[in-house]
Amino acid sequence: MTRREWIAAAFFVGQDQTPLFRASTRLVEVQATVQDSKRRYVGGLGRDDFSVLDGGAEQKIEDFESNSTGLTLALMLDLTGSMSREMSGLKKAVVSLLSRLRKEDRVGVFGFNQRLRRLQDFTPDLQRVENAVLSAEAGGGTALFDSLTRVSVELSREAGKKALIVFTDGDDNASGLTLPMALRRAQASGLPVHTVLQGEAKRERDLARMLAQMSRMTGGSSHVVTTGRDAQSVLEQISQEIHYTYLLTFKSEPGHGEWRRLEVRVKGHTDYIVRCREGYFAS
Numbered sequence: 001m002t003r004r005e006w007i008a009a010a011f012f013v014g015q016d017q018t019p020l021f022r023a024s025t026r027l028v029e030v031q032a033t034v035q036d037s038k039r040r041y042v043g044g045l046g047r048d049d050f051s052v053l054d055g056g057a058e059q060k061i062e063d064f065e066s067n068s069t070g071l072t073l074a075l076m077l078d079l080t081g082s083m084s085r086e087m088s089g090l091k092k093a094v095v096s097l098l099s100r101l102r103k104e105d106r107v108g109v110f111g112f113n114q115r116l117r118r119l120q121d122f123t124p125d126l127q128r129v130e131n132a133v134l135s136a137e138a139g140g141g142t143a144l145f146d147s148l149t150r151v152s153v154e155l156s157r158e159a160g161k162k163a164l165i166v167f168t169d170g171d172d173n174a175s176g177l178t179l180p181m182a183l184r185r186a187q188a189s190g191l192p193v194h195t196v197l198q199g200e201a202k203r204e205r206d207l208a209r210m211l212a213q214m215s216r217m218t219g220g221s222s223h224v225v226t227t228g229r230d231a232q233s234v235l236e237q238i239s240q241e242i243h244y245t246y247l248l249t250f251k252s253e254p255g256h257g258e259w260r261r262l263e264v265r266v267k268g269h270t271d272y273i274v275r276c277r278e279g280y281f282a283s
Helices: 087-098 126-134 144-156 179-189 199-203 205-218 228-242
Strands: 003-008 023-035 050-054 057-059 061-065 072-078 106-112 116-123 162-168 193-197 222-224 245-252 259-266 273-276 279-281
Touching: 023 050, 023 259, 050 061, 050 245, 072 087, 072 116, 072 126, 072 144, 087 126, 087 228, 106 126, 106 144, 116 126, 116 144, 144 162, 144 179, 162 228, 179 205, 179 279, 193 205, 193 228, 205 222, 222 228, 259 273
Parallel strands: 072 106, 072 162, 162 193, 193 222
Antiparallel strands: 003 023, 023 245, 023 273, 050 057, 050 259, 061 245, 106 116, 259 279
């Protein structure tokens, strides 16, 4: 889960059951990648190398996972009719991505057109994942925002580090949700969302802008590709990024749904660039 709540139940004394206290805390997960001044990813950092600031106040890091531990990855494939011309190049790029994953990683595959389909449950068996990708067929309308929200919820239930990669080639024409609604829900999930736009999507400036905003606010990355070779290069970049991801967890004070800004720093390295989610909704 990207967020978990520990609630201390009320304690009672005597038969009048007068409560002595009730307290509530929430654990907030923050995934972060670190680059040096030359944009090279930095691995091998430990818990004590980081500081997490919640609204400017430094927090105690309760749990930590280094960049060497595995992660759970969700692949969202656009299977709309307009993707027919792009499918061959997309499949090759995704298979290339799978070859770069580690044995500790788990992958799930989802396809979407006017509805969302689970093509492969989360599994460390990358051959099964590859088979699911290669057997996917395009056809139908586009329910991008609804599908994005559902996969975010599904992935957020997985423990540890996780990431979502969304491939799409067109604007949404079948969702009940709007993109701002999907953006807010993606922010709430705390998942890094990496978006890859191709085909018709390259000409949808509003869509490209909003998906880039979603990626930035969740600590992911956004890309536009023209050819299959471009797609392979982009996925190589994303695979490198997710393999240099750290997971930091801290306790948050209760709130009322307000937005709280987050910042992660590497101690003693003011020139390091840290990418993470921009904040979270306190609850």
